[in-house]
Structures are given as structure tokens and as C-alpha cells.
Amino acid sequence: MKMFWALYRKELKGLRNIFLTLLGLILGIDVLLATRINSWGYWQAFGLTFLPLAFLIFWGIFRPLSLIRSEWKEGTAPFLRSLPVSGWSMIGAKLLAAFTEWVGLNLAALALSGLFYAAAPLCGANWVTLSDLPPLGEVIKFLTLSIANPILGIFLGAVIFQLAYLLGRLVNRFSGMVSFAATVFLFYLTSKGSEFLARLLSSFPGLSLEAPRLIDIEFVFSFSTVMLFVMLIEFAILFSVTGWLVEKKLEY
Amino acid sequence: MTFPAVKLEKVVKRYPLTKALDGVSLTVDQGKVVGLLGHNGSGKTTLMKIIAGLKNPTSGEVRVFGMAPGVETKKRVAYLPEVNTYYNWMTIDELLNFVKAFHPDLNLEKAALLKTFMNLKGGEKIGSLSKGQQARLKLVVGLSRQADLMLLDEPLAGIDPPSRARVLHALVGEFRQEGQTILISTHEVKEAEPIFDHVVFLREGRKVLEGEAETLRAETGHSMEELFGEVLE
Numbered sequence: 178m179k180m181f182w183a184l185y186r187k188e189l190k191g192l193r194n195i196f197l198t199l200l201g202l203i204l205g206i207d208v209l210l211a212t213r214i215n216s217w218g219y220w221q222a223f224g225l226t227f228l229p230l231a232f233l234i235f236w237g238i239f240r241p242l243s244l245i246r247s248e249w250k251e252g253t254a255p256f257l258r259s260l261p262v263s264g265w266s267m268i269g270a271k272l273l274a275a276f277t278e279w280v281g282l283n284l285a286a287l288a289l290s291g292l293f294y295a296a297a298p299l300c301g302a303n304w305v306t307l308s309d310l311p312p313l314g315e316v317i318k319f320l321t322l323s324i325a326n327p328i329l330g331i332f333l334g335a336v337i338f339q340l341a342y343l344l345g346r347l348v349n350r351f352s353g354m355v356s357f358a359a360t361v362f363l364f365y366l367t368s369k370g371s372e373f374l375a376r377l378l379s380s381f382p383g384l385s386l387e388a389p390r391l392i393d394i395e396f397v398f399s400f401s402t403v404m405l406f407v408m409l410i411e412f413a414i415l416f417s418v419t420g421w422l423v424e425k426k427l428e429y
Numbered sequence: 430m431t432f433p434a435v436k437l438e439k440v441v442k443r444y445p446l447t448k449a450l451d452g453v454s455l456t457v458d459q460g461k462v463v464g465l466l467g468h469n470g471s472g473k474t475t476l477m478k479i480i481a482g483l484k485n486p487t488s489g490e491v492r493v494f495g496m497a498p499g500v501e502t503k504k505r506v507a508y509l510p511e512v513n514t515y516y517n518w519m520t521i522d523e524l525l526n527f528v529k530a531f532h533p534d535l536n537l538e539k540a541a542l543l544k545t546f547m548n549l550k551g552g553e554k555i556g557s558l559s560k561g562q563q564a565r566l567k568l569v570v571g572l573s574r575q576a577d578l579m580l581l582d583e584p585l586a587g588i589d590p591p592s593r594a595r596v597l598h599a600l601v602g603e604f605r606q607e608g609q610t611i612l613i614s615t616h617e618v619k620e621a622e623p624i625f626d627h628v629v630f631l632r633e634g635r636k637v638l639e640g641e642a643e644t645l646r647a648e649t650g651h652s653m654e655e656l657f658g659e660v661l662e
Contacts, residue, residue, distance in 0.1 A: 183530030191518060256514035258483055260531045261503035349445065429483040 181266045188244060188274030196278050199236075200285055203229045207289040219302040226290040233282050234327060238334035240275035245339050249346065255429040264423025268416065272335060279331065315394060322401040329408040336412060337363045340419045346427055367411055374407040432495030434459045434578050434610035435480055440489035442475050442634075449475040451634040452489070457610060459577070462601055462624050464642070465614040466657055467631035473614035474511065476631070477580045480612070481508035494577065504532070507576035511583040513563040517556030521549055521566060525573065532574050540573035543604060547596075560587040568596060572604045581613045585620060593620045600624065622653040630660050637661070 206229060210222045217225075245268075248254040257267060297304055310316060341363055345356030379386040385399050435457040442450040450472045457463050465473050478484040479491055482498030493502040515524055521544065529535040544551060547565040549558075558566060564587035571579055584600070585593050601611070601624045615621050628645065630638040638645075638660050642653060649656060 180531050183527065187516075187527055190523075191516070251517065252512065253514050253516055255478075255483055255508075255510055256516075259481055259503060259506075259508045260528075261500045262531065263500060426485075428485060429478070 180260070180262050181270055184262060184266060184270035185274055188270055189277060191244075191247075192274060192278050196281065199282055203282065203286050203289065207293065211293070214300050219297060219300045223290070223293050223297070223302075226286075226293050229286045230283060233279060233286065234331060236282070237275065237279040237331040238338065240278065241272050241335040242338040242342055244271040244275060245342055258423075258427075258429045263420065264425075264427075265416070265420030267423055268336075268339060268419050271339075272332065272416075275335065276328075276332070318398060319394075322398060322405065325405055326401055326408070329405060329412060333367070333408050333412045333415070336415045336419055337367060340415055340422070343419060343422050343427060347422075363415075367415075370411055371404075371407050374410055375403050378403045378406050430495075431459065432492065433457055434461075434494060435612065436490075436492040436495075437476075437480075438490040440476075440479065440486045440491060442472070442479065442484065443487040449634050450479075450486070453631075453634070453636050455629060455636065455639070457612060457627070459610050460608045461626045462611045462613070464618075464621060464625040464628040464653070465612060465631065466616065466618055466628055466653070466661075467614075468616060468661060470633075471631040471661075472634040473631055474582055475634075477508065477510075477582050477612070477614055480578075481506060481580055483508070505577040506580060507532075507571040507574050507578070508580045509567040509571045509582065509584065511586055513555070513560075513567075515555050515563075515566070515570075517554065519555055520552050521555065521569075522551035524555060524566075525551075525570065528570055528574075532576070534575035535570075535573050536575065537573070539604070540569060543569040543572055543599075546599060546604075561589055561592075564588050565596070568600065572599070575606050576609065578610045578612070581611065583615055583617075584613060585615060585617045590620075593617070597621060597624055616657075618654045618657045625653065628653060630657070632661050 207226055210217075210225050214222045248257055294304070311319075338360065341359035342356050344359040345352035345354075348355050375386060378384055383399070384403050385396070386403060433456045435455065437453055437455040440450055440453045441448065453472070453476065465476065467473050475484060479486050480493060480498065482493075482503055491498055494505060496502050519527065525535065525537065525540050529537065541551075547569055549562060549566060549569060553562075555563065555566065564584070568584060571581070581600075585596070588596055597620065605611070613621060613625075622642070625642045628638075628640065628642050629636060638656070640648075645656065646652065651659065
């Protein structure tokens with residue numbers, strides 16, 4: 178594990194400059210929105226503070242790919258692979274470092290949105306009263322699923338892009354085309370796999386994909402839980418394959 | 430049981446359009462300094478990378494200290510490629526600490542001595558180093574370790590001619606670990622000749638001559654440099 182953490186720390190150090198740049202960008206957007214409250218209205222400006230979160234989902238998916246790609250682009254892959262660590266550690270450290278960066282940026286964006294919200298009375302708007310919120314149990318369940326699902330989606334998307342890129346590195350020529358084709362194929366394969374696994378899991382008690390006439394919160398929870406397990410299984414499979422590729426098949 | 434440092438059996442490495450190695454068999458005994466000699470494209474780098482576990486042979490068998498190349502052999506091998514493969518954003522000291530996390534055999538005190546010897550400063554960013562300094566940095570990293578096998582791919586490339594003798598002396602002299610096996614690929618035969626115990630000549634992926642340096646010199650009456658010209662031209 179010591180070696181894994183050394184790899185992880187190395188990745189984090191390498192991310193530092195871009196992380197700080199993005200942090201500055203998010204702060205800049207919020208400052209800009211704060212100056213627009215009078216012309217756009219408080220709630221519109223507040224809603225727009227969540228815009229960086231949408232962008233960060235894509236960032237979270239592409240970041241591990243860029244970390245892998247840079248090893249080849251900058252010619253550091255042979256050094257990395259000459260270290261006595263497994264391919265899974267190498268890929269895992271990159272995923273975890275990118276995820277840490279993603280969490281950091283999200284927390285910063287949410288904290289700034291929180292500050293924005295805290296200042297609502299100063300801008301002539303009122304806070305939402307607690308009685309307007311659904312029961313606490315449902316809020317917690319909703320938040321858990323709505324956080325866990327995007328996170329797993331990001332991990333899954335990230336590992337698909339990583340694997341597709343590395344498949345392209347298996348050939349000496351047309352590696353870009355091979356990576357592109359592999360990306361399309363892997364997304365197709367994953368979606369088919371999702372269908373199969375979702376059907377399989379929905380046969381478990383308490384998990385149903387049968388949509389009621391009126392979509393209720395229970396169905397949303399059930400659907401999200403099934404998708405959570407589906408993505409977890411698919412991620413585990415693709416991560417294993419990617420690590421095996423780095424370990425046994427790729428050349429440097 | 431003592432295994433040879435490296436044992437290759439009919440190793441072939443084929444690419445779609447070329448054959449980089451064509452049935453190379455080789456045994457490198459522990460504790461020897463072996464010169465892998467050949468022109469550019471003769472297969473030296475491919476052979477080094479296969480031993481380092483960075484490339485897979487198309488066919489044939491590779492054993493490093495009796496094991497197939499992998500995580501376990503990488504713990505005992507220091508591979509120093511010809512080009513700079515280190516992270517440009519790291520400083521020299523950051524790199525040494527990073528390598529130490531994977532190779533506890535790296536001696537930071539020895540590294541400090543080597544940095545002075547090679548005229549490098551720990552706080553310098555790798556990206557700002559000249560080609561010659563990067564070449565010397567590789568040797569600092571490699572020689573700071575107590576690696577059982579050191580693979581040096583063109584270690585003199587980028588090092589200015591007046592410093593080469595000094596660097597080679599350091600390599601096999603004061604900074605060498607006792608019993609360490611060194612495999613050096615080079616086409617700078619004249620300068621490296623005095624340090625070889627054993628030499629292997631490669632041409633177009635084939636081994637064309639191999640033997641103890643002293644014996645070859647006595648038998649042929651030629652220096653390694655002359656043999657290089659004779660055998661490989």
C-alpha cells in the first residue's frame with residue numbers, strides 16, 4: 178500500500194496547478210454572479226452557482242484519461258512501468274487522485290453556493306423554511322443516491338475512456354482510431370451489460386424496475402439502487418481488465 | 430541455488446514490419462559488467478526493455494534472477510533508458526524521494542554524494558536540466574540504489590566527451606555496489622571498452638559474437654573497437 182500512496186501523492190502533486198486554476202475559475206464565476214444579483218434577480222443568480230457542478234461531472238470523467246495520456250505524451254510511461262507496482266495500482270492511483278480533485282472542486286463549488294444561499298436575506302430573498310422540505314429520512318436517502326450514482330457514473334465513464342485509450346496503445350499505428358472505435362464499442366457493451374444486469378438485479382426482493390403509472394419516490398429509489406449496483410459491477414470488471422492490460426499486454 | 434542475472438532463450442521480438450530480435454540466447458552471470466554492442470536499430474534497446482519487463486517477447490524465454498520479468502524482478506533491477514523518462518515537474522530531490530518509496534534500497538546519503546560528483550543540485554527542476562545533466566541524473570538515480578542488476582541504455586549519450594571517463598569510472602568503481610551486475614548497451618565502444626568483462630555484439634536483432642572481453646582481445650588480437658568495426662560493418 179505504501180507504493181500505491183506514493184503513486185497517489187505523485188498524481189496529486191501533478192494535478193496541483195490545474196486544480197488551483199479551476200478553483201480560481203469557479204470563484205470567478207461566483208463573484209461575477211454576485212455582481213449580477215440586482216439585474217438578474219437573486220434566485221436566478223443562485224441557480225447559476227450550480228453550473229460549475231455540471232461541468233465538473235465531465236471533468237471527473239475525462240481527468241483520469243488525461244492522466245494516463247500524459248504518461249505517453251510526456252514519455253514518462255517507461256519510468257512508471259519500471260517501478261515495482263502492478264498495473265492495477267497505477268490505474269487505481271490515477272482514478273483516486275482524479276476523484277480527489279473532483280471532490281475538492283465540488284466541495285469548493287458547493288461551499289460557494291452555500292455562502293450565496295446564506296446571504297439570501299441580505300439580497301432581499303428568503304430562506305426555504307424547514308417545513309417545506311420532505312421528511313429527513315427521504316432527504317438523506319435521496320442525497321445518498323444522488324451523490325453515489327454520479328460518483329459511480331464518473332468512475333465508470335473514466336475507466337471506459339482509460340481502457341479505450343490503452344487499447345489504442347496496443348497497436349503501433351492508427352492508435353487514435355483504435356481508441357475511438359474502442360470507446361464507441363465499450364460504451365455500447367456497457368449499455369448492453371447494464372440492461373442485462375438491471376434485469377437480473379430487479380428480480381431481487383425490494384428492487385423493481387416496473388415503473389408505476391405515476392412515478393413515485395419509491396420507484397426512483399429502487400431504480401437508483403439497481404443502477405448503483407449495475408455500475409459497481411461494471412466498474413469492477415472494466416477496472417480489472419484495464420489493470421490486466423497495463424500489467425500484461427502493454428509495451429513501453 | 431544461484432541463478433544467472435539474466436538468461437534469454439531464443440528470444441524473438443517481432444513488430445508488424447520488422448523483427449527487432451531474432452532468436453537471441455544469452456546468459457549474463459551475476460557480478461559481471463557486460464557490454465551490449467551494436468549500431469542503432471540492432472535490437473539493444475528492445476533487449477534491455479524485455480529484460481526490464483517493459484516489453485514482451487513474441488517468443489522465447491526470459492529469466493531475470495530465475496524469474497519471469499514482473500513486479501518481483503523490478504525490485505532488483507535498475508533500468509536507465511537512453512532518453513529522459515522522469516517527470517519534468519519534479520525536482521531532483523523529489524524524484525529521489527519518489528523512487529525511494531518504491532525502492533527502499535535507494536541510499537539518500539549516497540545520492541547526495543553522487544549529486545555532488547555529477548554536479549547537480551537537489552532543488553533543480555528536471556525539466557530545466559540540459560540533456561547532459563539529465564543523463565547524469567539517470568546515473569545518480571541508478572547508482573544510488575543497491576540494485577542487483579543495472580541496465581544502462583546508452584549511458585554516455587548526452588554526456589560531454591571529457592566527462593565520460595570520469596562517469597564510467599564512477600559506474601564501475603567507487604559507486605558500484607559489490608556483486609552488482611551491469612548490462613551496458615552502447616555504440617561508444619572506445620570509451621566503454623576498459624570496463625567490460627564480457628561483450629555481446631548484436632546486428633539486426635541477431636547475436637553475432639559473444640565472449641569474455643579479455644579472451645576475445647587475446648584470440649583476435651583486436652581491441653573491442655576494432656572488433657566492433659570488423660564484426661558489425
